[in-house]
Amino acid sequence: MTSPGFNQRLNDLADNIAKDQELLKEFEDCLRYETNPRVKAGYRRDILDLEQSVQQNKLNYTKLRQELASTPSAKMQAVGSQLQQMDAKLNLLLRSQVEIYGDLSQMRKDLLNRYDATEQVVIAAIAQQLNQNQLAITQALLNAVEANQVSELQMQQMLVVLEERIPALPASQSAVAEIIKSPELDAKHKLKVTLPIIPFLIDYEGELELGSGFNIKSAWEQLLAKLRRR
Structure with a gap:
């Protein structure tokens, strides 16, 4: 025999x-049509909350x-079937979230591999806070600097503007200021180490697009213009 209130509890469970x-x-x-990795990753907390609710319903x-x-x-069987379906769908969503975070982890490692052990200490904390788009654009800019697609004048201009903007950085990134001011490093080396801080100073994701049409000259001019306006 079922306990008093059984049917009400079953109805409440079905409603939940x-x-x-x-x-x-x-x-x-939302995730089916979303292309921005940052937005996709932002759903993780909500999906985990939903998973907790599903686990409570299963209990x-x-x-x-x-x-x-x-x-x-028949109602009990229907409720059980619905829970199984939700469990399967949630597992798929959570796996896709793990893939996003896995990609981010590898991208951060790839960025750190561009620096020596001492510089990695400075860059690691910065890289940890960059999302997928920011990491990809930073890598593209670094590739352009290393391939000499950025002139000495452009590099000097960027360093001057970055030095002016350093006070706006968190105190935890004060080591970057020392790198920019170091007389022992050339402009190219200074810029390589300081480029990852640009996302902290300006939001460029909506304006710089990656792909075959990525134009380093246009991107550089946009970055400088935005930095100077701040």
Whole structure:
């Protein structure tokens, strides 16, 4: 025999599952058409919260199922089926989130590999806060500097502007100021070490597009213009 209130608890559980299903569909629809990795990664906390809700619903379902000595009703079976479907869909979403974070981890390692051990200490904390787009654009800019696609004058101009903007950086990145002022390093080396801080000074993601059409001259001019306006 079931306990008093069994049917009400089953109805409440069904209502909670229905709400979670609506939320899950919203996440699926948003992530299906979203191309910005930063936005995609931002859904992780919400998806984890939803997973906790689903796990609680599964626990409540198990408790209700244990009260039944007979074959579950059609409603109980439907609730169990819905929970299984949600579990499978959530696992897919969470796996896609892990892939995003995995890509980020590798991109950060690739960025650090461009520097020596001493510089990596400075860059590591900065790289940890860059998202996928910012890392990709930073790498593209570094490639241009290393391939001598940026003139000495352009590098000097950028360093002057960056030095002016350093007070706006968090205190934890004060080591960057020492690098820019160092008389022992040439402009190219200074710029390589300081380029990763640009995302902290300006938001350029919406304006600089990567791909075959990436124009280093145009990108450089946009960066300088935005830095000077701040």
